[in-house]
Amino acid sequence: MRRLTEQEYSTLRDGAHVIEADGFGDKVLLLNDCSFLKLFRRKRLLSSALVFPYSTRFTLNAGLLAERGIPSVTIIDNYRIPAIKRTAVHYQPLAGETLRKVLKGATGDSSGLMRQLGQFIALLHEKGVYFRSLHLGNVLLTPDHELGLIDIADISCGRLSVGPRRALRNFHHLARSKVDMELLDSTLRKRLIEAYCEASGRSDDFQAALGKVLHV
Ligand SMILES: Nc1ncnc2c1ncn2[C@@H]1O[C@H](COP(=O)(O)OP(=O)(O)O)[C@@H](O)[C@H]1O
Ligand SMILES: [Mg+2]
Incomplete structure (x- = not known):
């Protein structure tokens, strides 16, 4: 330093x-x-x-x-x-805009973006990345339509993938963000949950628990 x-x-x-x-x-x-x-x-x-x-x-x-x-x-x-x-x-900086900004400015349907976010979080968990500051102000959509992370001081990276209990805890961080929850209506939350569970292969029980965490 x-x-x-x-x-x-x-x-x-x-x-x-x-x-x-x-x-x-x-x-x-x-x-x-x-x-x-x-x-x-x-x-x-x-x-x-x-x-x-x-x-x-x-x-x-x-x-x-x-x-x-x-x-x-x-x-x-x-x-x-x-x-x-x-x-x-x-x-x-990583080029792009935060998902919070993208969603605030969205005029059309944001289901595709939620699908992408669900798959992205599943990928993070599969790769052992637990991002404590997970919220829509810290995920960027790049000009190449990829998702990326900023504000990365609070991450733990393990060799093993993130298990279901910690994964649920991670979604609590997102659920705690009032601004983000206001940006995501129940349809968008469902898209996010479905995409995450499909990509991560989590159980039906997990999907139900995640629904509770995200209030759908
Ligand atoms: N790498 C980056 N690329 C684009 N914008 C960034 C980047 N880093 C920070 N910003 C902008 O700065 C703001 C605050 O950055 P962040 O690291 O999330 O700090 P904070 O601790 O305030 O949340 C972000 O909301 C974003 O608009
Ligand atoms: Mg931030």
Whole structure:
């Protein structure tokens, strides 16, 4: 991880656009060369982020996703920026739009997209990828009509595929997103469930349980 001085950070940040911020400051910056800088603060004084910062996890996860052929961002560098008490990951964005944005702007039927999302989540689980931040704001539809992931600090990748219990737990993350649940009517949720279960070969019992998780 490269240490940036206040001056180096200020140069990197010059002309940047703030994409996301919260009460603690900037979170995601679009730099003037169109690359992204995502900043992480340590939430507690003593935490695993001290030895294993979120920016490092983000970078390792980008490698694990690439090995599995899952589209995601391309890492440029990792920084420690003591002047603002942050670590940061610098990356080239994945081209495309979040599914949240695509669905908000959709004029026609989004069943096909739900089918694709169900198959995509099944593929993630088959490849052992458990994406804790699974919601429609973190899945991108690329110009090649592929799906990919952003915001990848919270992923665990195992050698074994994700079993049914954890898979259900993973869908809870999506169900907790109120904005996403409002975007998906019951027909779209059913399409998603059917596509996931068909692609993953899960049982009828699983399908019923998933229906409950997604309130259909
Ligand atoms: N790789 C990327 N490609 C395209 N847009 C991105 C990318 N990374 C971030 N963004 C944009 O920045 C926003 C916030 O990024 P994200 O990493 O999800 O941060 P947050 O922690 O705020 O959820 C996204 O909703 C998306 O619009
Ligand atoms: Mg996000």
